[in-house]
């Protein structure tokens with residue numbers, strides 16, 4: 001028995017915002033953003049929502065897998081920017097798709113969210129509870145960004161990616177590791193709703209992303225290679241056995257640091273952050289979909305997926321395509 005990805009899809013907001021556009025909003029430049037991050041432009045919502053983007057990506061993943069919405073048994077949406085606390089985004093996506101037979105719920109592990117959702121779905125399928133799962137990573141980060149803060153507003157983009165996972169006989173997911181470190185939560189945070197009730201006079205409220213960029217950078221370059229080495233060891237593979245490393249797209253310099261620590265050529269690290277920025281939980285499935293549609297994923301290839309972000313949370317997965 002194995003669990004495999006059998007379809008991918010993605011959806012991005014229509015509006016593209018270049019570095020030059022941002023230089024008209026805050027004191028920054030195309031040169032600084034490209035040099036320090038590798039980002040050139042990103043898609044920003046002018047009305048698209050976490051739900052509409054996730055539904056768009058899920059529809060494409062279903063078409064790609066030649067399955068119907070009614071066949072889906074589990075529907076997970078990884079997001080840290082849902083429009084509504086209740087109902088969850090996954091139930092709203094279920095309704096749009098007509099996936100009436102699915103069990104649907106959300107999962108939030110920030111930028112590692114898609115990977116944690118993939119692991120959750122894998123465990124359900126491995127346990128024989130469901131035969132398949134539709135998993136989306138969807139974010140509209142532009143609503144939790146402080147557009148006056150040049151240290152964060154240049155980094156993020158909006159979008160969604162999805163995969164359909166199915167129990168099968170050919171090799172698929174080979175192994176997973178996940179980690180969380182709640183003691184470092186303060187390095188990347190954003191409040192949700194303010195505490196307001198008749199029994200409180202005043203409460204602290206910081207509704208926009210606050211980040212210690214250097215701390216997050218150092219954490220990623222230290223922990224992600226260790227986490228990848230751990231999952232490879234568990235599956236009896238070496239870094240050279242891997243054909244492609246599909247990593248969370250936060251910063252080109254982070255990815256270069258990870259490639260150096262693993263002693264793996266940068267050719268094996270595909271990137272799209274120059275066009276889409278950091279889309280948190282949507283980053284990995286959108287990149288996976290782009291690679292798939294470009295014909296860069298051939299049967300039998302070994303891939304490592306790895307995500308990291310607020311929490312702190314991080315994880316890695318090895319799979320055979």
Ligand code: UT7
Nearest residue numbers: 027028029032036111150151154213214216217250251309
């Ligand atoms: O999914 C995980 C989410 N977060 C991340 O992945 C973030 C990881 N961290 C990073 O990517 C980098 O730390 C940043 C890109 C956020 C910042 O790069 P850095 O090289 O660490 O810059 P810095 O924060 O040390 O700032 C260096 C200088 C500062 O000016 P001074 O104090 O040296 O005069 C900043 O004020 O760059 C300035 N700066 C900017 N300048 C122009 C910060 N942001 C900008 C900007 N444009 N957008």
